Amino acid sequence: MAKNTPSDKSSSHPHPSGSRRQQLAAQAAQAERDRRIRRRVGLTLTLAIVAAVVFAGAWVGKSYVASRPSADAASGEDAYTIEVGQATAPVSVEVYQDFMCPYCGRFENANGGQLAQLVEDGTVHLTFHPMSFLDSTSQGSEYSTRSANAFVTAAKADPEHTLALNAALYANQPAEGTAGLTDGQIAQIALGVGVDQTVVDTFADRTYEQWLRNGTKADFAAGITGTPTVKINGQTYDGDLYTPGPLKAAIDAAADE
Numbered sequence: 001m002a003k004n005t006p007s008d009k010s011s012s013h014p015h016p017s018g019s020r021r022q023q024l025a026a027q028a029a030q031a032e033r034d035r036r037i038r039r040r041v042g043l044t045l046t047l048a049i050v051a052a053v054v055f056a057g058a059w060v061g062k063s064y065v066a067s068r069p070s071a072d073a074a075s076g077e078d079a080y081t082i083e084v085g086q087a088t089a090p091v092s093v094e095v096y097q098d099f100m101c102p103y104c105g106r107f108e109n110a111n112g113g114q115l116a117q118l119v120e121d122g123t124v125h126l127t128f129h130p131m132s133f134l135d136s137t138s139q140g141s142e143y144s145t146r147s148a149n150a151f152v153t154a155a156k157a158d159p160e161h162t163l164a165l166n167a168a169l170y171a172n173q174p175a176e177g178t179a180g181l182t183d184g185q186i187a188q189i190a191l192g193v194g195v196d197q198t199v200v201d202t203f204a205d206r207t208y209e210q211w212l213r214n215g216t217k218a219d220f221a222a223g224i225t226g227t228p229t230v231k232i233n234g235q236t237y238d239g240d241l242y243t244p245g246p247l248k249a250a251i252d253a254a255a256d257e
Contacts, residue, residue, distance in 0.1 A: 083125065090123060103241075108170040118251060132144040153207060
C-alpha cells in the first residue's frame with residue numbers, strides 16, 4: 001500500500017494503466033477504500049471519545065514509563081520525538097506519522113493496541129516522530145500542525161495520556177483534503193481521554209508549531225520519504241503495516257535476537 005509523501009513518488013492514488021476495464025476496476029477499488037475510511041472516521045465525536053476514554057482507563061496505573069521529549073544523546077539537541085516506555089526495553093520502535101495521513105490511521109487501527117501492550121510489558125520503547133507535511137491537504141486549516149501540536153503539548157505536559165490521545169486523534173481522523181477537526185473538537189478529544197484542562201487551554205498557543213516544522217525537515221533530511229514509516233531497532237520495517245499481527249511478529253523476533 002502506498003504511503004503519503006510530499007511528492008508524487010509515493011501517491012495514495014493509483015496510476016491509470018492497461019485497459020479501460022483495468023482502470024475502472026482500479027477506480028472502484030479506490031472508491032471502496034475511500035468509503036471504508038469515511039465510514040470509520042464518520043463515527044460521531046461522542047462515540048470516538050467514549051472509546052478513547054475506555055482505552056485510557058485500561059492503561060491508568062500501568063507500569064510503563066510515560067512519554068517524554070527526547071534529545072540527541074551526542075549533541076544534546078532536540079530530536080523532535082516523543083518517547084513512551086522503558087528506555088531499557090529490548091526493542092525500539094519508531095513511528096513517523098502525520099495525523100492527516102489516512103494510512104497512518106490504518107496503521108494505528110491495526111497496531112495501536114498491540115504496541116500499547118508491548119510497551120506495557122516492557123518489550124518496546126516506542127518513539128513517535130510527529131510530522132506536519134500534509135498541512136497542504138487541509139484547505140488552509142493546517143490540520144497536521146494543529147493536531148500534532150496538541151499531541152506534543154499534551155505529551156510533554158501531561159504525558160500519561162500520550163497513547164490514549166494518539167489513539168483518539170486517529171479514531172476521529174478527518175478525511176484527507178478536508179479542513180479537519182476544529183480546535184474545539186481537538187480540545188474535546190484531549191479532555192475526553194483525561195488530558196488536564198490547563199494543558200488543553202494552551203493548545204491554541206501552538207507552542208510547537210516551529211518545532212514540528214523543524215522536526216519534519218529533519219526527518220526528510222534523514223531519509224524518510226513518507227508516512228507511516230516504522231523502524232525496529234533502527235531498521236525500516238518493510239512488512240505489512242495495515243493488518244494486525246505481522247508487525248508484532250517482527251517485534252517479537254527482534255526481542256528474541
